[in-house]
Amino acid sequence: MSPTSETGRGGQTGPAIPLATATPKAKMSKRQKAKLSRGIQYAILILIAVVIALVADWPTLIDSFGRVDIAVDMFPEVITGALKNTVIFTALGFVLGLAIALVVALMRLSSVGVYRWLATIYIEFFRGLPALVVFLVMGFGLPVAFPGFRLPQLVIIMIALGLVSSAYMAETIRAGIQAVPKGQVEAARSLGMSSSRAMITIVLPQAMRIILPPLTNELILLTKDSSLAYILGSSVDGRELAALGRAEIVNSANLTPFIVIAVCYLIITIPLSYLSRVLERKYGSAEPGAK
């Protein structure tokens, strides 16, 4: 044997000796360690659940949040009235918001400097403003500032929700448009399309695939923001879920209505979350145009 190969072997056996003495610890492979750590995490989780279950005062809890008779009393009005109104408010706000957002996004990408400024100011302003403030200004500020200015309740809610959602959606749409490769526009222009036709027939359809999942997310957020409509006050017919919940709590002197409306919000938002995931799987990860 050559001397080099001998020293090579010696080098390998050297660290093997301390390894052998530490056998019990070192025997755990990476996978086993991960298994153990996961086991500990599960144990902690179960422990927390058990402690909560033992500590909680169940009879009181059920008495204040889980009165079946009160919950049953809310039906079917909570679905036919309040849930329906929440969906209508959200849908109207979303459509208006989407329309404003598209215009603002195109202004933001415009070659005209003034448009870009206006769009930036609009986005920064409404993105930074709490939705509550927008509702207060729309519902109470404007009628004071412009006496005689009186819009139907539904329109006020629609505009407020539209303004709140449009700033976020404008940024989403802008990012989607910018994610479409520049070469797509160049090809369209070199075929004789005007810049607006290239935007409508080539860029926006491709941007749509990119922005659909985040837009669905925005719809979920907006569903929850629609609860702010309650501060405007409303007739019994015009109540959405949050307003109905508050009224029922006062009526029944019990907190069960909260649970009912919470479930109602989830009835709307969970399918939307699912839709968002489906859309993301379909369009989000894949290259636009991929089958």
Next chain:
Amino acid sequence: MSSTATTSARETASPIIAIRNLKKSFGSNQVLTDINLDVDKGEVVCVIGPSGSGKSTMLRCINTLETPTGGSIVVDGMDMMDLDLDIDAARTRIGMVFQSFNLFAHLTVRENLTIAQTKVLGRSKAEANTVAEANLAKVGLSEKINAKPSSLSGGQQQRVAIARALSMDPDVMLFDEPTSALDPETVGDVLQVMRNLAEAGMTMVVVTHEMEFARQVADRVLFMDGGYVVESGPAREVIGNPQEQRTKDFLSRVLNPGQLG
């Protein structure tokens, strides 16, 4: 060669592309210094030169994808720098093929070939379809008419892109390094399509690194470097017997890539 026939045709007609004193700068970076080029009807001009020499910028100025800083460009009698010119209509007569294909990713091959025909030229769906099918057959991809671009190889995408440009019935075709982004085994198919097009009498300006293609197909070769046309002339002379030192250096680097210096 057929040069005698094309020469006589060239003498009678005015050039279909006339570039005079073309200048282009991006900010303080002057990319094109002073370009002059006449291309006659049916002529194939290949533009060669090191990267950054302004070849692609010159090509993109012809259909004003890049706005020239100075000079004049006349294509088919249209002053491309005239602000009153309907630039969209003018561009329909100038086909362009890009290095990165730029097929519309959300549309099928058929829609890629028909969308500008129907929306820009106002052709009927049926007419646009007939034209699309004929051009797709020309590039040998009839069976891919309903495919999405993402399912095609690079070479196939580029041939579809050529068919898309041809579907507008352009008078001139511009090729911007059409084979540079392709796998070596698909380059040949694209070059063959371009060769057929040249033989059919299409006026072509081709920015390329394919010296063999330039030698065989081009009527004229332009060597550009540093924003100038350094040398131009018949393909065999510029590539086979270059006069300028810069052309010699470039060609020796391109033709013998293994050698240093």
